[in-house]
Amino acid sequence: MSENTLETRTAQQEVFSKxxxxxxxxxHTVRNLSPQTIxxxxxxLEAYKRWVTREGICPLEITHRQLxxxxxxxxxxxxxxxxxxxxxxxxxxxxxxxSTTDKITNNVTDALEDPKAQRRLPRVMKDSDVDKLIxxxxxxxxxxxxxxxxELLYATGARIxxxxxxxxxxxxxxxxxxxxxxxxxxxxxxxxxxxxxxxxENYLEQGRPAxxxxxxxxxxxxxFISTRGNRMSAAALRRRFEWQLKVAxxxxxxxxxxxxxxFATELLSGGADLRSVQELLGHESLATTQIxxxxxxxxxxxxxxxxxxxxxxxx
Numbered sequence: 077m078s079e080n081t082l083e084t085r086t087a088q089q090e091v092f093s094k095x096x097x098x099x100x101x102x103x104h105t106v107r108n109l110s111p112q113t114i115x116x117x118x119x120x121l122e123a124y125k126r127w128v129t130r131e132g133i134c135p136l137e138i139t140h141r142q143l144x145x146x147x148x149x150x151x152x153x154x155x156x157x158x159x160x161x162x163x164x165x166x167x168x169x170x171x172x173x174x175s176t177t178d179k180i181t182n183n184v185t186d187a188l189e190d191p192k193a194q195r196r197l198p199r200v201m202k203d204s205d206v207d208k209l210i211x212x213x214x215x216x217x218x219x220x221x222x223x224x225x226x227e228l229l230y231a232t233g234a235r236i237x238x239x240x241x242x243x244x245x246x247x248x249x250x251x252x253x254x255x256x257x258x259x260x261x262x263x264x265x266x267x268x269x270x271x272x273x274x275x276x277e278n279y280l281e282q283g284r285p286a287x288x289x290x291x292x293x294x295x296x297x298x299x300f301i302s303t304r305g306n307r308m309s310a311a312a313l314r315r316r317f318e319w320q321l322k323v324a325x326x327x328x329x330x331x332x333x334x335x336x337x338x339f340a341t342e343l344l345s346g347g348a349d350l351r352s353v354q355e356l357l358g359h360e361s362l363a364t365t366q367i368x369x370x371x372x373x374x375x376x377x378x379x380x381x382x383x384x385x386x387x388x389x390x391x
Contacts, residue, residue: 084134089125092135096121099173110259120166136174140184143167147188164188198337198367205326206230206338212324218303220275220283222316225300227275229332231268232256233339233357236317236332240310243297244280249273258358266356340368 100118103109109117124146128135133142150160168185175183201209210230213223229239238256246255253267268276288296288305298307308316317332336357343353354365 088134088136089129092128093125095174095179096125096170099170102173113259116162117166117169120163121170124163124167136180138184140187143184143188198341199330199334200338200341201326201330201334205324206335208324209320209326212320217283217286220279221287221300222320224272224275224279224283225313225316226320226335227272228254228268229335230339231272232266233336234266235336235358236313237310238358239300239332240308240313242299244299245297246299247276249277256358259360262358264355264358337368340365344368 096118099121100114103114103117125135127133127146127149128138131142147160147164150163155163164185168188171180171183171185174180210223210226213219213226225239228234229236232254234254234256235258238258241257242254248254251267252270252273253265256264256266258264284301287301287303296305296307300308300313302308302312314332318328321328321330340353340357343356344350350362350365350369353368354362357365359365
């Protein structure tokens with residue numbers, strides 16, 4: 077590029093820094109993404125900005141070949157495929173925004189292929205393990221809370237962050253449904269089953285009031301509260317989940333998200349259509365939900381192999 081002088085590169089990099097800030101503001105004000113998501117975008121884009129500065133590249137006129145070289149450097153640095161894919165996703169979103177706002181004339185990121193990776197299927201829990209986990213909760217205020225928390229996770233497939241943010245008024249006990257606020261504060265209504273209703277009622281009538289006694293100001297609307305009467309963070313709920321795994325004697329590598337995976341897999345195995353499961357999970361893309369169809373097929377195959385009289389015969 078004949079005009080790719082030091083002055084041109086420096087000027088573009090300064091403008092590019094300004095555009096990044098405008099883009100992050102767009103993610104916050106228009107797309108209403110969470111602070112954690114915006115923080116991840118900022119981290120990935122700052123790393124990219126440092127690279128173009130180091131390499132002396134004009135970021136607003138970057139070529140397909142230069143971008144491929146950036147991804148290759150990430151690979152050679154030992155980054156996981158999923159991490160590289162996240163970096164690429166951030167760049168694609170940024171450059172598409174730059175294109176739609178007429179800040180660049182050519183978006184070369186659309187031509188980039190995703191890093192090749194063998195997609196790992198989510199881990200799900202056995203029904204018996206879920207029963208053991210929930211039944212391991214004691215009949216104390218904390219135990220009633222933990223049982224209600226676990227039943228709600230399993231009944232709705234809620235994310236741990238969504239569960240932490242719940243208020244008492246988000247529950248409709250008569251209709252047996254809960255209002256969840258997912259990524260980007262998108263609201264969805266998810267029904268829950270009778271056992272979850274019973275666990276929630278016991279907690280609201282006995283467990284929660286007992287926990288609130290220890291708090292001088294008991295006006296909190298938070299659904300799940302700590303022994304100090306404060307809203308439990310996602311990290312605190314995750315620690316309670318890990319504790320109950322230990323008490324129940326279940327594989328400690330499971331996470332609360334495993335109940336979300338199990339919820340989705342059970343629904344699809346039971347005949348629920350993919351669109352309904354997508355809506356219940358709060359997935360923006362149907363492709364994200366489709367991975368659970370593979371789990372359902374695997375379970376069906378396993379059932380056939382175990383039950384069919386000819387499954388054990390040599391082919």
